[in-house]
Amino acid sequence: MNGFPNKRGWGVALYLIFVAGLSWGAWTYGYGQAIGQLAARGEADLALASDRLVAGLLRYRSTAVLLSDHPALMDLHSGTAPEVANQLLQETVDKTGALTAFYLDAEGAVLASAHGRAPPAVAQSSYFLRAKDGALGAGHSVNALFDNRAYYFAAPSFAAGGGVLGVLVVAVNIDRLEQEWRASRPAGFFSTEAGEGFVTSRSELLFWKKVPGGMVNLAGDRFDITFEQLGEHVFLKQNLSPYVPNTALYLNQALPVIGMVAESLVDIRSAQRLAGLQAAVVAALCLGLGGFLFFAGTRRRALARANLALESRVRERTLDLENVNKALRSEVVEREDAEAALRQAQADLVQAGKLSALGQMSAGISHELNQPLMAIRQYAENGQAFLGRGQPDKTGENLNRIASLASRAARIITNLRAFSRNESEPMGRVDLVGVLQSAVELTEARLKQDGVELDWDPAATNGPVYARGGEVRLTQVFVNLINNAADAMLEKDRRYIRIVIDNGEKLAVTVRDLGPGIADPERIFEPFYSTKEVGAGMGLGLSISYGLVQSFGGKIRGANVGQGAMFTVELDYWQDEDGVQAQGALK
Numbered sequence: 001m002n003g004f005p006n007k008r009g010w011g012v013a014l015y016l017i018f019v020a021g022l023s024w025g026a027w028t029y030g031y032g033q034a035i036g037q038l039a040a041r042g043e044a045d046l047a048l049a050s051d052r053l054v055a056g057l058l059r060y061r062s063t064a065v066l067l068s069d070h071p072a073l074m075d076l077h078s079g080t081a082p083e084v085a086n087q088l089l090q091e092t093v094d095k096t097g098a099l100t101a102f103y104l105d106a107e108g109a110v111l112a113s114a115h116g117r118a119p120p121a122v123a124q125s126s127y128f129l130r131a132k133d134g135a136l137g138a139g140h141s142v143n144a145l146f147d148n149r150a151y152y153f154a155a156p157s158f159a160a161g162g163g164v165l166g167v168l169v170v171a172v173n174i175d176r177l178e179q180e181w182r183a184s185r186p187a188g189f190f191s192t193e194a195g196e197g198f199v200t201s202r203s204e205l206l207f208w209k210k211v212p213g214g215m216v217n218l219a220g221d222r223f224d225i226t227f228e229q230l231g232e233h234v235f236l237k238q239n240l241s242p243y244v245p246n247t248a249l250y251l252n253q254a255l256p257v258i259g260m261v262a263e264s265l266v267d268i269r270s271a272q273r274l275a276g277l278q279a280a281v282v283a284a285l286c287l288g289l290g291g292f293l294f295f296a297g298t299r300r301r302a303l304a305r306a307n308l309a310l311e312s313r314v315r316e317r318t319l320d321l322e323n324v325n326k327a328l329r330s331e332v333v334e335r336e337d338a339e340a341a342l343r344q345a346q347a348d349l350v351q352a353g354k355l356s357a358l359g360q361m362s363a364g365i366s367h368e369l370n371q372p373l374m375a376i377r378q379y380a381e382n383g384q385a386f387l388g389r390g391q392p393d394k395t396g397e398n399l400n401r402i403a404s405l406a407s408r409a410a411r412i413i414t415n416l417r418a419f420s421r422n423e424s425e426p427m428g429r430v431d432l433v434g435v436l437q438s439a440v441e442l443t444e445a446r447l448k449q450d451g452v453e454l455d456w457d458p459a460a461t462n463g464p465v466y467a468r469g470g471e472v473r474l475t476q477v478f479v480n481l482i483n484n485a486a487d488a489m490l491e492k493d494r495r496y497i498r499i500v501i502d503n504g505e506k507l508a509v510t511v512r513d514l515g516p517g518i519a520d521p522e523r524i525f526e527p528f529y530s531t532k533e534v535g536a537g538m539g540l541g542l543s544i545s546y547g548l549v550q551s552f553g554g555k556i557r558g559a560n561v562g563q564g565a566m567f568t569v570e571l572d573y574w575q576d577e578d579g580v581q582a583q584g585a586l587k
Contacts, residue, residue, distance in 0.1 A: 012294075019286040027279035034271035035233055035249065042186060042251050042266040050255055050262040053177060053190060053199065057258055060172045061153040063096050065136065068155035068168040073103050076111040077165050085112035092170075099143060099150050099173035105166045106132060119143055122169065127154040131167040134158070138259065140174075140198060149174035149198060151258070174199055186266040187244050193259060236265060245269070376402050427552060429574040430471050431464040432509065436499060439478035443486070447497070452486050455498040465503045466574040469552040477548050477556075480541040481511040481567050488515030488565070507573050512566040524558050 067073070072085045089101045093114045102113035108123025119141075122128055127137030131154035143150040150171040156164045178199060189200035227250060228235045234250040248265035255262055380402060387395045437458050447454055467474075482497060489495040494514060502508045518524055525546040542558075549556040554571040 015290050019283055019290070022286060023279040023283040026282040027275045030278035031271055031275035032231075034274045035268065038249055038266050038268065038271050039233060039251065042249060042264055043253070045186060046251055046253055046262055046264040049264075050190075050253055053262075054255060054257055056177045057151055057153075057172055060096065060098055060151075060170050061136070061138070061155075063092065063098070064101075064153040064155040064168055064170040067092060067101075067170075068157045073112065073157060073166065073168065076103065077105070082112040086114065086116070088112075089114035096170075097173070097176060099146060099148065099171040099176075101168070101170045103166055103168050104128065106164050111166065118169070119171075125152070127152050128167055128169070130154065131156045131169075132164055134164055137167075140192065140259075143171060186264050187248070190255070190260045190262050198260065235268070376406065427469055429466050430469045430474060432467045432474075432501060432507070432571070433458050433461055433464055435471060435474045436478055436501070436509065438475050439482060440499075442475070442479055443482045446483070447486060450486055450490065450495065452489065452495040452497055455496065461501050461503055465501060465507065467507055467552075467571040468574045469554070469571060470548075473548045473551075477545045477569065478509070478511070480545045481569075484541060485511060485513035485515065485565075489513055491516075507571050509569045509571075510566055511569075512561065512564060514564040517560040517563075518558055518565045521558060521560065525556075 067088075070088060072088045076082060076085055085103060089103065089112055092098065093101050100114050100118075102115075102118040102122075103111050104118070104122065105111055108128065110118045110122075125139055125141075127139035130137035134156055136156075137154035138152065139154075140149070140151045142148070151174060152169055152171050154167050154169045157166050157168065159165045190198060192198050226237050228237065236248050236250040237246065239246065244265055245267040247268055249268050251264040251266065253262045383395045383399055383402070436456070440454065440456055444454075478499075482499075485497045486495070489497075492514060496514045498510075498512045500510050500512075502510070525542050546556055549569055549571075552571060554569060556567065556569050558565060558567045560566075
């Protein structure tokens with residue numbers, strides 16, 4: 001036991017050493033990756049700055065070449081006054097933004113100038129001597145006329161025999177070019193062949209010259225600046241300026257086109273921060289994981305003991321849950337039985353509603369059946385008499401009437417049989433016009449008996465209208481609505497029912513009467529709610545109708561409209577499997 005803390009301490013110490021080494025490795029790797037990215041981006045920025053400087057300078061070279069053989073300059077060799085040439089050069093300087101321009105003869109004498117004179121010692125300059133030999137010359141120096149840095153392009157003009165007559169020199173204002181990228185990042189400069197900074201984005205680097213072990217300025221002041229090679233990258237350390245990074249990634253690129261070297265100092269602090277952040281993340285993850293493992297080991301034994309106690313409690317709870325589960329399964333079976341009994345009761349209730357409606361219509365239906373049967377008997381006796389008299393035409397007419405009356409009786413019986421059967425078929429395509437026609441035929445006798453005028457035109461829809469539902473159940477809904485409307489008008493002098501199909505964008509059927517209206521519209525669809533006299537009904541007709549319409553996905557509502565009440569049944573149009581409405585449903 002005494003040795004355990006020492007072993008744990010050594011383990012912690014070794015783990016911390018491992019974390020330190022891993023963090024250092026992460027810093028080194030991240031720093032190398034970040035420096036590589038900085039170098040790539042810095043080289044791209046340096047190339048872009050170089051292209052911008054070169055393009056800006058070469059623009060003036062083209063000006064010198066194109067203007068060197070201008071007639072106004074050629075006339076100077078024949079003794080013409082220089083005013084026209086001076087004006088030409090002045091306009092060129094103004095239009096191109098050049099510092100100055102002047103034209104010399106082959107001996108170096110100034111013949112014309114944009115500012116009336118030329119810098120001294122031009123005839124000894126390298127760019128003049130090169131142009132004098134017939135080539136395009138270029139050079140740079142501080143312009144003594146304007147005390148400004150300038151880059152010169154010298155283009156020769158040739159005589160008819162091929163010799164050089166003169167040289168046109170165009171001077172570029174370096175200060176003007178620097179304005180486009182001064183103070184931009186990273187710090188950069190363009191040095192001459194001698195290593196002197198001539199063009200720069202930091203004014204403190206101007207005219208500084210690299211020497212072994214540092215840099216010196218024009219005054220000879222020396223500053224400690226060191227270059228350090230690490231792998232494939234060179235780093236510069238300096239205390240020259242607060243606007244130049246103390247430690248920077250040094251990049252360079254030769255520009256032989258203008259005789260300079262482009263150099264850039266990229267700040268590496270972002271790479272250091274990124275590498276430090278990566279090392280910190282690695283250290284934090286390792287320390288967090290180590291701490292977690294340390295405390296996990298400490299808690300593992302306590303958890304093992306707690307697990308034993310928990311397993312014992314789980315066994316007890318499992319036994320209790322098994323008992324509860326058995327009770328729940330028993331309750332589920334009871335509920336399923338209750339739901340099945342409820343569905344059967346609802347089906348029986350619907351069937352009872354049908355039989356109740358048939359009971360109300362029985363007297364009228366008996367009359368409707370008795371009337372054609374009596375007429376059939378009478379026409380049969382007449383036919384027999386006509387047949388005995390030898391009048392077959394009269395006998396045929398009576399037989400046709402007997403057939404018509406038999407068809408009428410058969411239609412009434414067919415509607416009754418269809419209405420009374422217990423429909424169990426799923427919902428499908430139903431012709432709403434046919435359903436309403438069946439409901440009207442079933443209630444026709446009762447309406448005639450009570451003197452009710454029915455306004456219903458099955459031809460108003462110009463054909464069948466197909467709805468989604470069940471034919472028998474829909475017929476029961478409309479039989480209930482028609483009977484209720486007739487019952488509501490028993491005390492009225494005028495008894496009128498109007499049935500209309502609206503097959504517009506939404507499919508709806510309205511049944512309107514001229515009765516006393518609805519006493520309590522909020523309760524009309526409640527079971528056993530009725531405003532009829534005791535014994536006249538159970539108050540289930542509208543409740544059954546409400547459930548049937550909802551089973552089709554439709555809606556039913558009742559409202560008072562002026563004199564009387566109106567019930568509206570909204571249904572869905574029938575659609576095939578592709579979602580296309582069936583023919584006969586207006587779209």
